[in-house]
Amino acid sequence: MYNGGESFRRCLDSLRQSGRQPDEVIVVADGDTDGSWEVAKAFGAKVFRYDSAGGPARARNRGAAMAQGDILFFIDADVTVGQDTILNVEIAFQKDVNLAALIGSYDDQPGASNFLSQYKNLLHHYTHQVSSEKASTFWGACGAIRAEAFHAVGGFDERYVKPCVEDIELGYRLRRAGYTIRLCKHIQVKHLKCWEPVSLLRAEIFYRALPWAELILSQGQPTNDLNLDRTSRLSVVLSFAALGCLLGGVIEPFLWIVAIAIMLGLLVINQRVYRFFWYKRGPLFALRVIPWHWFYFLYGGAAFAYSFATYRFRQFSTLAD
Template sequence: MSSISISIVIPVYNGGQDFKRCLASIQQSVRPPDELIVVSDGDTDGSWHVAETFGANVQRLPTPGGPARARNLGSQAADGDILFFMDADVTIHPQTLGLIADAFKHRPDLTALIGSYDDEPGASNFLSQYKNLFHHYTHQTSSEIASTFWGACGAIRRPVFLSLGGFDERYRKPCIEDIELGYRLKKAGYSIRLCKDIYVKHLKRWEFKSLLRAEIFYRALPWTELLLRDRNFNADLNLSHTNRLSVVLTFLLIGSLIASPIFPWLIVFTSGFALGLVLINLDVYQFFYNKRGLIFTLRVIPWHWFYFLYGGATFAYATVKHYLTKLRPLNSQAT
């Protein structure tokens, strides 16, 4: 069987030091890429020049248009059998590319695969460690039969990617363009696999504002709109049944807590809801305990519950907005 060629495609906008680490990790790969394409998405910090010093084929866009457009441009310039998409704030492990090549070589039926964040995030602050470790946990405990794609560590056969039109360029921010592509792949009958032994390291530093902005406006809102549009509610990754039940329990907990000064007996229910949240997420907290110890885990729990709160609230808001929007044309016709 002939060898499989891999083209790495990286969009970058003002990548800074993380981008240099990303490129350096590719140089240290045991199995080097056959092609490295970097698309400068209107950057102003000279990231395009840094990419050239690492030997990349650099495509430059005059103004930022988002990673979807940048990845599509890079893919059109690629020659490899496999397109491997990375983010500019991600580093690969020395074995990553070799494992990707082996996966496609030994599984001719495989169309696309996604990997996993590792358990050693690059940024040391609590929020970055918590969020990126939580992603690692989600990847490692999800089904290997995936229904979404992932632009930070995702590989796909180039002819299939091009035949589907690539990423949806209407997403002009780092958003859910990869998830949307995954849904189209599955709808067309192609297979996507979550390969839990294929690792990348996330270097991103999360702060309170940046985390909420990304999770609410760039993930939860557009993802809910996509779910409602396609009626695709597979219990995959962040949409697991445990997460859905946790959202319900979180709202019941908040509601009973607010009402308990008026109805003191509700404190019993508040305690029950809190206990339920701990018990159904015990595997998550055991994971954090094993990785970072007791104090870290105790800090994780309120953040984890807050995640269910804002995620559930965002889903409810987007759902109401979706159906109200659908009703407006009907009301207009009725009048």
């Protein structure tokens, strides 16, 4: 937790109201300056406070080192758990002794009411709900792992000092070590974060897309999982093709017709997600989603292309030296 504010108070309140109480609550204050660590103390949590921020990887590792339980359940300070969330985590591990880790999902009722927050969190919910239960990544906002497996692979990589892909990287190491990770779609938390255009793009590009692309390139081929499914990858290609044809139409107007055809193709292959938004928030909301969704494919694809180019350049430079 770093300067958790009101969202952090709501997070703690949700733990207090949980039907299955956690055996212990550990809060790591990552250099907070707003007194949130005192709120955690008053709540009754075990608290460790760093003097300065060092990132969620270090903070989570510290919390895991303090924990005495067999199952470590990580949540972010800006989410709330449901009445049955903790119980469902416990049941999942009891039913499958071979399960090493699980991840959940955001629910379909995000805390912030503005369009971008509703869009982003609902898209996250949708992506997790339609993905394979066989997961290859971990998720720090709502992820549980057996303490034995966590410590066996060395926990989170503390070289990640910004909140980015430290949880995904942990998942990759777990899978390489032969551990099983499951996406449990019924285990859900509510995300309270309010996204605005600048904060969303900064987080999506610099804290997610760029480091994730770097991780994929260093690890090998991406899996057909979550945001990396084949439909998303094809949508990236089509989005750039449509943009290119729109720009090229200034010189050759026929390309505008090609652009329209490509955009129709984008609508068709992503019809399930647009129907989801229509069902959840109505037709006008679904229409507003489309340009943002296509923009997401553009900046995500651009980030991967940039990472690929710089990664290859570094490889070439190393060989040249």
